[in-house]
Amino acid sequence: MNSDLFKNSSFSFKCPKCGTNINVKVKSVGSMITCPFCNQNIELQDDGFSNGINEANKLVDKFNQDLKNMFK
Numbered sequence: 420m421n422s423d424l425f426k427n428s429s430f431s432f433k434c435p436k437c438g439t440n441i442n443v444k445v446k447s448v449g450s451m452i453t454c455p456f457c458n459q460n461i462e463l464q465d466d467g468f469s470n471g472i473n474e475a476n477k478l479v480d481k482f483n484q485d486l487k488n489m490f491k
């Protein structure tokens with residue numbers, strides 16, 4: 420597992436305008452997305468969500484580094 424894989428994973432988000440569940444990428448959090456159904460521009464609010472992701476990424480990076488060191 421690497422952090423890019425995690426950033427490219429998606430989760431379900433409910434469009435505030437049309438109520439349709441759309442899949443958004445984790446890396447889109449904190450930026451604007453466009454609902455494919457009603458074309459509404461939606462700002463994916465970054466309410467601490469990406470902080471959690473950054474922390475998770477740090478752990479993953481550290482884990483990868485540890486693995487590399489292990490096989491030096």
Ligand SMILES: [Zn+2]
Pocket residue numbers: 434435436437438439454455456457458459
């Ligand atoms: Zn919509």
